[in-house]
Amino acid sequence: MSVYDRKKEYGNSQWALVWMKLGENKFAMVSFWLIIAVILLAIFAPLIAPYPYDAQDYDNIMVQPNLQHPFGTDQFGRDILSRIIYGSRYTVIIGFGTMTGSCILGVTLGIFAAYYPKLDNPIMRFLEIFSNIPDMPLLMCLVIIMGTSLKNLLICLILYYTPGYARIARAKVLTLRNEEYVEASIALGASDGRILLHHILPNSLAPIIVRFTLSTGGSILEAAALSYIGLGIQPPEPEWGLMISQGRQFLGTYWYYSIIPGLCIVFLTYILNYVGDGLRDALDPRLNH
Amino acid sequence: MLRYIIKRLIYMVVTLLATVVFLFTLMEFVPGDPALVVLGEGATDENIVAIHKELKLDDPYIVRLSRYVGNLVQGDMGNSYKTRQPIAPALFARLPLTMTIAVWGIIFGTIIGLVAGVVSAVKQYSLFDRVLTAISLFGASAPSFWLAMLFVLIFTLKLGWLPATGSYTFKHWILPIATIGLQASASITRMTRSSMLEVIRQDYVRTARAKGQTQFRVVVSHGLRNAFIPILTVIGTNINGYLGGTVLVESVFAIPGLGNYVLDGVKTMDTPVVLNGVVFICFMCTIVTFLVDMAYAFIDPRIKSTYGFGTKKFKRARLAKAIEGGTAG
Amino acid sequence: MRENELLSVENLEVKYFLRRSTVKAVNGVSFTINKGERVGLVGETGAGKTTTALSILRLIPEPPGKITNGTITLNGRNLMETSEKDMRKIRGNDVSMIFQDPMTSLSPVMTVGDQIREVISLHSDMSKAQTIERAKEMLELVGIPGERYGEYPHQFSGGMRQRVLIAISLACNPKLLIADEPTSALDVTIQAQVLELIADLRKKFNMSLLLITHDLGVVAETCDRIMIMYSGRIVESGPVRTVYKNIQHPYTVGLFNSLPRLDIDTDRLEPIKGMMPDPNDLPPGCTFYDRCPYVMERCKQELPVLSEVGEGHFVACFHACNKESSNG
Numbered sequence: 001m002s003v004y005d006r007k008k009e010y011g012n013s014q015w016a017l018v019w020m021k022l023g024e025n026k027f028a029m030v031s032f033w034l035i036i037a038v039i040l041l042a043i044f045a046p047l048i049a050p051y052p053y054d055a056q057d058y059d060n061i062m063v064q065p066n067l068q069h070p071f072g073t074d075q076f077g078r079d080i081l082s083r084i085i086y087g088s089r090y091t092v093i094i095g096f097g098t099m100t101g102s103c104i105l106g107v108t109l110g111i112f113a114a115y116y117p118k119l120d121n122p123i124m125r126f127l128e129i130f131s132n133i134p135d136m137p138l139l140m141c142l143v144i145i146m147g148t149s150l151k152n153l154l155i156c157l158i159l160y161y162t163p164g165y166a167r168i169a170r171a172k173v174l175t176l177r178n179e180e181y182v183e184a185s186i187a188l189g190a191s192d193g194r195i196l197l198h199h200i201l202p203n204s205l206a207p208i209i210v211r212f213t214l215s216t217g218g219s220i221l222e223a224a225a226l227s228y229i230g231l232g233i234q235p236p237e238p239e240w241g242l243m244i245s246q247g248r249q250f251l252g253t254y255w256y257y258s259i260i261p262g263l264c265i266v267f268l269t270y271i272l273n274y275v276g277d278g279l280r281d282a283l284d285p286r287l288n289h
Numbered sequence: 290m291l292r293y294i295i296k297r298l299i300y301m302v303v304t305l306l307a308t309v310v311f312l313f314t315l316m317e318f319v320p321g322d323p324a325l326v327v328l329g330e331g332a333t334d335e336n337i338v339a340i341h342k343e344l345k346l347d348d349p350y351i352v353r354l355s356r357y358v359g360n361l362v363q364g365d366m367g368n369s370y371k372t373r374q375p376i377a378p379a380l381f382a383r384l385p386l387t388m389t390i391a392v393w394g395i396i397f398g399t400i401i402g403l404v405a406g407v408v409s410a411v412k413q414y415s416l417f418d419r420v421l422t423a424i425s426l427f428g429a430s431a432p433s434f435w436l437a438m439l440f441v442l443i444f445t446l447k448l449g450w451l452p453a454t455g456s457y458t459f460k461h462w463i464l465p466i467a468t469i470g471l472q473a474s475a476s477i478t479r480m481t482r483s484s485m486l487e488v489i490r491q492d493y494v495r496t497a498r499a500k501g502q503t504q505f506r507v508v509v510s511h512g513l514r515n516a517f518i519p520i521l522t523v524i525g526t527n528i529n530g531y532l533g534g535t536v537l538v539e540s541v542f543a544i545p546g547l548g549n550y551v552l553d554g555v556k557t558m559d560t561p562v563v564l565n566g567v568v569f570i571c572f573m574c575t576i577v578t579f580l581v582d583m584a585y586a587f588i589d590p591r592i593k594s595t596y597g598f599g600t601k602k603f604k605r606a607r608l609a610k611a612i613e614g615g616t617a618g
Numbered sequence: 619m620r621e622n623e624l625l626s627v628e629n630l631e632v633k634y635f636l637r638r639s640t641v642k643a644v645n646g647v648s649f650t651i652n653k654g655e656r657v658g659l660v661g662e663t664g665a666g667k668t669t670t671a672l673s674i675l676r677l678i679p680e681p682p683g684k685i686t687n688g689t690i691t692l693n694g695r696n697l698m699e700t701s702e703k704d705m706r707k708i709r710g711n712d713v714s715m716i717f718q719d720p721m722t723s724l725s726p727v728m729t730v731g732d733q734i735r736e737v738i739s740l741h742s743d744m745s746k747a748q749t750i751e752r753a754k755e756m757l758e759l760v761g762i763p764g765e766r767y768g769e770y771p772h773q774f775s776g777g778m779r780q781r782v783l784i785a786i787s788l789a790c791n792p793k794l795l796i797a798d799e800p801t802s803a804l805d806v807t808i809q810a811q812v813l814e815l816i817a818d819l820r821k822k823f824n825m826s827l828l829l830i831t832h833d834l835g836v837v838a839e840t841c842d843r844i845m846i847m848y849s850g851r852i853v854e855s856g857p858v859r860t861v862y863k864n865i866q867h868p869y870t871v872g873l874f875n876s877l878p879r880l881d882i883d884t885d886r887l888e889p890i891k892g893m894m895p896d897p898n899d900l901p902p903g904c905t906f907y908d909r910c911p912y913v914m915e916r917c918k919q920e921l922p923v924l925s926e927v928g929e930g931h932f933v934a935c936f937h938a939c940n941k942e943s944s945n946g
Contacts, residue, residue, distance in 0.1 A: 016609065059358060114408055125307070127307050128304070129304070129307045129311050130311075132304060132308055132571060132574070132575070133312070133533075133567065133571055133574075134529050134532060134533025134534070134546050134570060134571070134574055135307060135530070135534065135538070136534045136536055136548070137533050137551065137566070137567040137571070138533075138561065138567075140536075140551060140552070140555050140567070141315055141316070141564075141567055142315075143555060144319055144554075144555045144558065144560070144563055145315065145316075145318045145319050145320070147320075165618060176549065199556055217430060221430075223433050223535070224432050224435075225432060225433075225434065225537055227539055228432070228434050228537065228540075229536060229537065229552055230556065231552075231555060241432070244432075244434065244435055244438065248438065248541075251438060251441065251442055251446060252442075252446045255442050255446075258438060259434075259435075259438070259439065259442065262431070262435035262438070262439070265430075265431075265432055265435065266427065266430050266431045266432075266435070269430035269431075270426060270427060270430040272430075273426055273429060274426065285485075288429045339854060369724045405728060489857065491722060492717055492719055492722040492723040493722065493723055493724055493725040493726075495677065495717065495723070496717060496724065496725075496733075496783070496786070497725070497736070498675075498677055498709065499675055499677060499709055499715045499717075500709060500710040500714075500736060500737040500786065500789075501705075501706040501707060501708070501709035501710040501711060501713065501737070501740050501741060502706070502736065502740060503706060510728075511725050511728075514725075514727050514728075515725060515726065515727055588727060589726070589727055590726070590770040590772070591726060591770070591772045
């Protein structure tokens with residue numbers, strides 16, 4: 001069945017086609033629904049978790065996994081499963097919050113840089129300096145200035161991920177502006193805003209979406225790393241990276257304490273990356289046959 | 290080629306200088322009085338004034354900036370607030386530990402990643418390819434500190450084969466290097482595979498086959514060499530990533546490297562330590578980026594030629610191109 | 619096997635197995651090429667010309683492609699039963715190929731000299747210095763100064779690159795040269811030069827030539843025999859003069875009518891109406907039936923086979939054969 005036949009079946013929208021191609025990749029589809037499930041888990045954590053995340057039970061300290069506590073308890077007798085379920089809230093907020101924030105900020109900066117040549121050099125040079133500094137050192141510098149809290153962690157990560165989006169958006173706008181259909185609408189007297197909304201943004205969405213999906217996993221890893229070295233979410237909050245760090249001293253005897261939160265991070269990042277890879281393949285016009 | 294090198298060198302110095310200025314400015318926003326960090330609890334007003342005078346903290350921003358940059362160029366990084374010791378020797382003492390792990394990790398990661406990625410691309414959709422794709426995606430999705438802990442759990446605590454911390458014999462290096470190597474190989478495998486898949490469909494690979502070249506040589510000398518530019522970029526990113534992210538692996542294995550030094554600085558609000566540590570990491574990253582740029586030009590002659598040779602030979606080639614008409618791309 | 623027969627292809631079938639469908643690219647092609655003979659293979663894009671040529675070198679990308687049937691005999695040797703290792707000795711040495719797009723057919727990271735030298739050192743025992751010398755000779759032969767040995771493809775224009783590719787394919791004196799639309803990616807002014815170069819060198823080395831093209835004029839100039847291909851089958855073949863004087867197959871007629879002519883004053887060219895059938899879903903009968911002005915009920919049911927209508931002139935068409943037999 002050719003692309004044209006498929007278009008007939010699924011309507012003419014490019015996105016319907018992409019959705020359909022993604023659907024052919026069974027595992028990517030499963031991953032996609034799993035991501036939705038994790039988001040729902042984060043939203044409904046209080047309803048799903050068997051215990052509150054901060055309920056201490058000094059009669060049940062460092063309990064091995066059993067029926068009451070499927071993943072055991074920690075050194076304060078808190079149920080690890082419940083803490084993991086609550087912890088998904090941090091991960092989801094950080095992952096998607098960071099990406100939404102940096103995407104909006106970066107794309108805006110990129111469009112400004114591309115549209116106003118006077119701003120181009122200052123914006124892009126500044127962002128280049130920013131992205132020349134490796135991730136952890138930059139985040140450490142930002143943390144020492146702002147201190148540790150969820151809000152500051154978000155701001156740090158948003159700042160860190162902004163240059164990438166700005167670069168994509170700028171490059172896309174610059175190439176698209178020379179496309180004939182854009183020149184045609186300029187010739188027809190369309191305003192900058194209209195061209196941006198109707199021609200440029202829809203056509204630059206593909207690489208931005210792929211980057212969004214792939215870097216969500218990245219930002220989750222960064223956040224976990226910062227929490228692990230003590231610069232991110234602070235105790236007693238149940239953040240996955242922090243839990244790994246707290247379980248470290250018990251690694252020999254209670255290995256599940258730090259290994260299971262780690263597995264959760266791996267799982268979520270894995271399915272995000274898988275969907276990202278699938279989206280990239282589905283959006284790649286070179287593979288369109 | 291010389292022009293290319295000089296141009297990249299100038300670019301490198303300018304970027305580095307801008308980075309230093311940026312970081313110095315950033316550190317201006319660190320809250321609190323540095324004198325309190327130096328003195329700790331129970332500082333008297335008199336002492337605070339004395340420290341301000343001693344460290345020339347009350348000079349205008351621009352004076353302090355130029356003094357800092359001037360000293361830095363001469364290799365003087367100033368003193369730590371906490372220990373009052375010079376920073377530069379401390380950094381250099383910690384450098385070998387960090388470099389050993391990063392360099393060997395990247396070397397092993399690159400070798401494994403290249404081989405796995407090439408085989409995976411040549412045998413696309415085979416069982417090997419599928420398994421390898423899954424493993425490398427796992428490697429790219431796992432936090433490095435967690436992976437390191439997993440290794441410690443398995444090889445130190447359960448099997449008892451390798452030590453996790455302690456003095457630095459050959460055995461002690463294995464786990465940290467394996468952690469970094471595995472993570473690096475994951476992303477290098479992924480990039481090698483996709484880059485190779487694109488290249489082995491190119492016409493020139495078919496030309497090489499039509500010459501009667503062996504499969505191996507076709508893949509390596511025609512395929513891999515052409516696929517190498519994006520792979521090289523990923524290798525460079527990886528080295529920079531580990532120079533920056535070394536703190537995570539160092540903290541699991543309790544290695545007193547560069548990363549831990551900077552982290553201690555952050556925790557104690559020791560601004561000069563953080564500033565200089567980060568500047569130093571950026572300096573090394575810039576060198577890596579420069580070397581990667583040089584390697585690009587070495588691999589791909591097209592990059593060199595955009596900077597021109599100025600020789601007769603090249604000018605004639607351009608002339609021939611012009612004469613023969615617009616078919617040249 | 620006849621005395622001077624070099625290549626014989628019999629009943630070749632090639633299919634591409636894609637995820638959702640099977641593309642029947644070549645469906646039972648048979649032909650022979652004699653020593654020193656120049657054969658033109660003509661057809662529109664997608665007719666299976668390139669696939670046929672790649673099959674001779676066993677270079678069909680596999681998967682998804684596969685030669686599902688047929689034999690290819692080169693100098694009495696069955697290439698279908700030859701090992702991959704022996705095939706490598708044949709490629710570039712006995713049979714070599716010039717590809718369509720010179721812009722993409724040379725590796726951008728190797729000097730052109732090394733790319734020529736590669737094929738020489740693969741098929742000879744020469745020392746490195748000798749192979750370099752030979753590569754320089756080859757460059758001179760195709761009209762490029764030997765001192766440009768160390769330059770890279772991006773320093774050459776399209777026409778020059780095609781010359782380099784010709785040098786690569788001729789470096790080992792092959793017995794058969796396959797040229798796959800060697801000029802279609804070039805400027806019109808350079809096309810003639812490159813064709814002339816191929817013709818001269820072919821004569822010099824006394825090679826056989828299989829020239830793939832969609833240009834009937836080029837075939838008339840450079841070939842002894844013509845074969846016309848349509849949706850994976852040869853529909854008409856014969857000596858160029860015979861065929862051009864007495865065109866039989868309606869498809870060939872259509873091809874000629876869509877060419878501009880100098881001797882007749884026409885306002886409009888006549889294109890062939892319709893499109894080539896989908897190679898996923900070929901009709902059981904003649905594949906040209908729905909575009910053919912002389913279509914009969916029989917054409918839709920039965921597949922016409924090549925039958926001789928003149929000396930060495932074969933046509934696969936019921937209409938043409940009927941006409942011929944009623945005449946004669």
